[in-house]
Amino acid sequence: MSYLAVDHDRCILCGECTSSCPFNALILEDKLEILDTCRLCKICIEICPTDALFIKQDSSKKTDISSFRDVLVFAEQRDGKLSGVVFELIAKGRELATKLNQKLYVVLIGSKTEELVEKLSDYPVDGIYIYDHKELSYYRAEPYTAVLEDLISDIRPSIFLIGATQVGRSLAPKIATRQRTGLTADCTFIDVKPNGDLVQIRPAFGGNVMAQIVTPNHRPQLATVRPKVMEQAKPSLDHPTKISYRDIKPQMLQSGIRFVSIEPKLKEVSITEADILVAVGRGLKKAEDLNLIEELAQSLGAMVAVTRPLVELGWAPQTRQVGLSGRTVRPKLFIACGISGAIQHVAGMSSSDFIIAINKDKTAPIFDTCHFGLVGDMYEILPLLIKELREVKTLVAESRWPNA
Amino acid sequence: MRIIVCIKQVPDTTEVAIDEKKGVLKREGVDSRLNPYDLYALETALRIKAEKGAEVIVISMGPMQAEAVIKEAYYMGADSGILLSDRKFAGADTLATAYTLAQGIKKIGSFDLVITGQQTTDGDTAQVGPAVAEFLGLPHICYVTGIKDVSPNSLTVVTDMLDTLETQSLQLPALLTVARDIYQPRLISYRLKLSSKDREITVLNYNDLSQNQGSAALEDEYFGLSSSPTQVERIFPPSSVISREILEENPHILVKKTILKLKELKII
Numbered sequence: 227m228s229y230l231a232v233d234h235d236r237c238i239l240c241g242e243c244t245s246s247c248p249f250n251a252l253i254l255e256d257k258l259e260i261l262d263t264c265r266l267c268k269i270c271i272e273i274c275p276t277d278a279l280f281i282k283q284d285s286s287k288k289t290d291i292s293s294f295r296d297v298l299v300f301a302e303q304r305d306g307k308l309s310g311v312v313f314e315l316i317a318k319g320r321e322l323a324t325k326l327n328q329k330l331y332v333v334l335i336g337s338k339t340e341e342l343v344e345k346l347s348d349y350p351v352d353g354i355y356i357y358d359h360k361e362l363s364y365y366r367a368e369p370y371t372a373v374l375e376d377l378i379s380d381i382r383p384s385i386f387l388i389g390a391t392q393v394g395r396s397l398a399p400k401i402a403t404r405q406r407t408g409l410t411a412d413c414t415f416i417d418v419k420p421n422g423d424l425v426q427i428r429p430a431f432g433g434n435v436m437a438q439i440v441t442p443n444h445r446p447q448l449a450t451v452r453p454k455v456m457e458q459a460k461p462s463l464d465h466p467t468k469i470s471y472r473d474i475k476p477q478m479l480q481s482g483i484r485f486v487s488i489e490p491k492l493k494e495v496s497i498t499e500a501d502i503l504v505a506v507g508r509g510l511k512k513a514e515d516l517n518l519i520e521e522l523a524q525s526l527g528a529m530v531a532v533t534r535p536l537v538e539l540g541w542a543p544q545t546r547q548v549g550l551s552g553r554t555v556r557p558k559l560f561i562a563c564g565i566s567g568a569i570q571h572v573a574g575m576s577s578s579d580f581i582i583a584i585n586k587d588k589t590a591p592i593f594d595t596c597h598f599g600l601v602g603d604m605y606e607i608l609p610l611l612i613k614e615l616r617e618v619k620t621l622v623a624e625s626r627w628p629n630a
Numbered sequence: 631m632r633i634i635v636c637i638k639q640v641p642d643t644t645e646v647a648i649d650e651k652k653g654v655l656k657r658e659g660v661d662s663r664l665n666p667y668d669l670y671a672l673e674t675a676l677r678i679k680a681e682k683g684a685e686v687i688v689i690s691m692g693p694m695q696a697e698a699v700i701k702e703a704y705y706m707g708a709d710s711g712i713l714l715s716d717r718k719f720a721g722a723d724t725l726a727t728a729y730t731l732a733q734g735i736k737k738i739g740s741f742d743l744v745i746t747g748q749q750t751t752d753g754d755t756a757q758v759g760p761a762v763a764e765f766l767g768l769p770h771i772c773y774v775t776g777i778k779d780v781s782p783n784s785l786t787v788v789t790d791m792l793d794t795l796e797t798q799s800l801q802l803p804a805l806l807t808v809a810r811d812i813y814q815p816r817l818i819s820y821r822l823k824l825s826s827k828d829r830e831i832t833v834l835n836y837n838d839l840s841q842n843q844g845s846a847a848l849e850d851e852y853f854g855l856s857s858s859p860t861q862v863e864r865i866f867p868p869s870s871v872i873s874r875e876i877l878e879e880n881p882h883i884l885v886k887k888t889i890l891k892l893k894e895l896k897i898i
Contacts, residue, residue: 229721229855248865250641250660251720261693264721265862266855304791364796367760367770392791396772396807399757403725403764406852408859411724411755429868431641431752437865444859454896482769482801486786489795502897526897559897580895582888588878598891599876600884610885618889618898 229282230266232258236278243270243279248435291384291422294445297323298383300374301334301346301354302393304365305488308342310458311389315451316349317459319387322418323352328384331355333377335370337363343469350462355381356471361479364488365393371400372478378405383446385424387416390450402448408441409448414455424449454558495529497546502528502559503578505548506536507571509564509585509604513541518608519563525615531555533571549574563604567592584608631684631782632741633675636731636762637668637703639696640752664699667747669706669815670808674777675745676707677813682780685709687738691719691730697831704826705818712738716835721855724753728761729852733839735766743785744805748773759807770805771798775812 230251237258244252251264258278271279299319302309316332323330329352334342337360346354357373378386378401386401388394390412402409415427424447426439441447497503504523510516516530523530532542534549548555549571560578564585565571572595575581583596584604593599600607642661675686688703690696691714700711714734722730735744744766749756756772763770776788778797786799790809800806836853851857877884892898 260717261720263693264855266721267862267865305794366798367763371764392773392789395756396760396770399724399728399755399760400764400770402757403728403761406725406850406859409724409757410860411753411757425863430754430865434868435865436868438863439860440863441859442861482804483771484799486797486799488797491790491793491795526892559892559895582891588876593876596876597874598888599874600888601876601878602881602884606881607884610881611888614885614889615892615898 507565732765
């Protein structure tokens with residue numbers, strides 16, 4: 227609704243703004259030019275010593291935002307199973323709705339949804355809207371967009387949260403565009419202002435920068451949320467949930483896409499795709515001891531990676547090697563066992579979200595790279611750790627099925 | 631067949647960092663390049679061209695410097711290129727960017743397929759492809775990892791859903807966003823560099839794309855910052871103060887503390 231402008235009479239061509247612009251949007255030639263890359267961050271306005279830069283308001287179109295209220299969450303299902311991120315969105319949606327004193331609704335699209343509806347109704351949501359049709363069992367962008375358009379025009383939610391999954395990242399931009407509203411991708415933090423504006427924080431520029439984004443003049447405010455970042459909701463049986471099956475008109479099911487087949491991925495997953503890696507280096511005394519590493523990996527649902535010396539010894543294939551001459555990895559968790567932290571190895575793993583290092587030598591350089599370091603012998607620590615992890619797992623299993 | 635590939639010039643993100651004192655991006659020595667994900671989109675189009683015969687048109691929105699990435703596409707084998715460049719396109723978010731690209735694509739006239747990369751390395755949103763599809767009224771499929779069949783009226787593709795591979799067919803015209811590794815992108819050809827040296831780049835500005843020939847703002851027109859629903863309120867460095875804990879204790883205590891840490895990280 228507004229753009230950056232310059233008052234050339236005030237501008238003294240000092241260049242303060244050009245060097246502070248994060249988006250390279252200001253250049254000095256005969257006069258100050260504002261380029262296409264301006265994102266209205268307003269840093270230049272604060273820096274300008276002569277107040278020559280200002281925001282020009284363009285009062286063109288504006289949605290009547292006051293007629294939108296409540297929070298809607300997309301309950302993504304694939305192959306009859308709810309995506310894990312759904313429960314994270316429910317927890318966040320509940321928090322936002324409570325702060326705003328509004329309601330939390332969930333929309334479920336699929337076929338034969340009864341069990342999923344039952345499961346969702348155990349959670350603290352005020353209502354579930356269901357579009358159930360065999361043509362909706364698999365995700366296709368057009369029918370899913372059509373039914374969500376139907377729902378949005380009816381209940382007019384102020385906030386609509388979608389998981390940043392393969393499906394969510396395909397669907398959300400189509401809906402946002404259909405609604406001519408704002409969408410913020412892959413948020414890692416979400417909150418709400420008292421006036422109902424959604425505060426959306428996400429990484430940009432490959433994670434080098436965090437950006438806080440708002441959609442002040444449009445509704446609904448759409449955001450996709452990165453999975454496994456936020457807390458999952460807990461069932462709450464005393465929360466009444468209204469269940470509404472929605473009518474589906476034939477034209478909503480029209481699509482230029484035809485589903486042909488689905489098959490499980492067969493090829494071995496590359497270590498670059500793993501969420502968790504357990505890596506081992508020269509601290510490993512013999513090839514058979516890889517079993518210990520494999521056991522730890524299994525208890526965490528992780529893959530095993532190695533350093534170059536182990537590949538050279540023929541103990542592991544090159545596809546498992548992390549480092550300059552191997553793969554560069556960026557898992558959520560990297561556990562380095564008996565790895566000294568040579569620069570060639572660190573270059574391939576230092577961008578991991580979280581690094582745990584286990585090494586006997588407290589002067590090992592790996593301790594300058596890790597977030598959490600254990601000084602000790604991995605041959606003592608790992609068996610204990612595996613045992614503890616198994617106990618945790620059993621406990622979780624028991625609490626999940628108390629009568630089993 | 632006529633294939634349109636959307637491409638973008640991006641800063642080399644590995645060099646982008648925040649000046650923590652000022653709270654702004656450090657920009658000295660930051661180079662621009664063709665968004666790496668777009669190489670896969672372009673390669674996909676060029677493979678279809680090689681096998682079935684096709685005209686490959688690249689389109690980009692950006693400042694005039696972005697001509698560099700269109701030239702790069704010529705060196706790989708694109709037949710023609712369009713740059714959408716105007717001060718009025720400035721500061722576009724994904725909705726306005728997609729709208730502007732869609733308007734540019736409409737100018738091309740008839741086409742069979744639009745291909746984009748799965749995302750850019752600067753915005754990382756992965757939103758512009760599907761949004762372009764919506765503005766053009768096309769069916770779209772994201773994260774395509776393989777093209778199984780190309781026929782005059784339809785396309786059969788494989789998509790990577792992380793745990794499964796799905797095969798779907800689309801009626802043309804349609805839009806695909808392709809995943810990394812669909813094909814190995816080719817290198818720049820020295821021969822093409824020479825032969826395309828004088829090839830023109832069509833530059834379209836606001837007046838070329840807008841339906842608006844009067845002064846009043848049009849109801850359903852979304853160019854640049856003034857039509858962008860999202861606004862960046864602030865940028866800041868990622869929490870750089872990552873705590874580093876180095877523990878030196880007996881193994882049992884180390885393991886207990888590790889379990890607590892894994893719970894805190896929501897690993898277990």
